[in-house]
Amino acid sequence: MKNIVLFGPPGAGKGTQATLLKEKYDLVHISTGDVFRFNIKNQTALGLLAKKYMDDGNLVPDEVTINMLKEEVNRNSAANGFIFDGFPRTESQAKALDVFLNEKDAKINGMVALEVSEDLLVERLLERGKTSGRTDDTDEGKIRNRFNEYNTKTAILKDYYQAQGNYFGVNGVGSIEHITERLAAVFDKL
Ligand code: ADP
Numbered sequence: 001m002k003n004i005v006l007f008g009p010p011g012a013g014k015g016t017q018a019t020l021l022k023e024k025y026d027l028v029h030i031s032t033g034d035v036f037r038f039n040i041k042n043q044t045a046l047g048l049l050a051k052k053y054m055d056d057g058n059l060v061p062d063e064v065t066i067n068m069l070k071e072e073v074n075r076n077s078a079a080n081g082f083i084f085d086g087f088p089r090t091e092s093q094a095k096a097l098d099v100f101l102n103e104k105d106a107k108i109n110g111m112v113a114l115e116v117s118e119d120l121l122v123e124r125l126l127e128r129g130k131t132s133g134r135t136d137d138t139d140e141g142k143i144r145n146r147f148n149e150y151n152t153k154t155a156i157l158k159d160y161y162q163a164q165g166n167y168f169g170v171n172g173v174g175s176i177e178h179i180t181e182r183l184a185a186v187f188d189k190l
Helices: 014-025 032-041 045-054 062-075 091-103 118-132 140-154 157-163 178-186
Strands: 001-009 028-031 081-083 111-115 169-171
Touching: 001 014, 001 118, 001 157, 001 178, 014 028, 014 081, 014 178, 028 032, 028 062, 032 045, 032 081, 045 062, 062 091, 091 157, 111 157, 111 178, 118 140, 157 169, 169 178
Parallel strands: 001 081, 001 111, 028 081, 111 169
Antiparallel strands: none
16 A cells, blocks of 8 residues: 655645546545535535635644544545545644554555745645635635644644655646656655
8 A cells, every 4th residue: 555645835736746646656635625625515514614714724623634534534445545635734633644544554655745935835826716716715814824824733744754754855846747757756666
């Protein structure tokens, strides 16, 4: 099994790259943001709860997110492995993921991070907001708050995986194809 955490700040290109890499490596792509948005669209109880947080650019509480993630993994028990996109986003999520995979005799092979500067990201997100229909992409204040959440709660996960010898940074600036090549060079080794 190959289990990879695709990491990076909002707008780094995780979703775009995960869609390409899941085909290449025959992995299941789980985007927690996409699962939340699916639930919001279908007005499930989970969706109604998550919406309150997402609309302001805040993180959804850990317990809710962790339970959802476990369900998604369990629904795909035949998978060759997973690309986790948008999860973990807190240290407590990372620890829960390690325990959960360990129970299945599995592990995270590596965290592969897309590195992009914040100014470029805000520009990309505002551009995406024009067509994505995502309410969290249209307001610079909400975008800044997502970076604040990222910087205070999520960025430390680099240290968490680095301590396990499992952090691999990749330059996330360039054409989509070039970035896929850079990521694939890391995936191949994991
Ligand atoms: P982006 O990385 O571009 O901000 P995502 O689609 O990954 O977008 O996530 C959108 C929103 O969904 C986040 O701002 C957050 O509110 C919620 N979310 C997604 N994943 C998590 C998570 N692991 N923990 C808590 N909240 C999450």
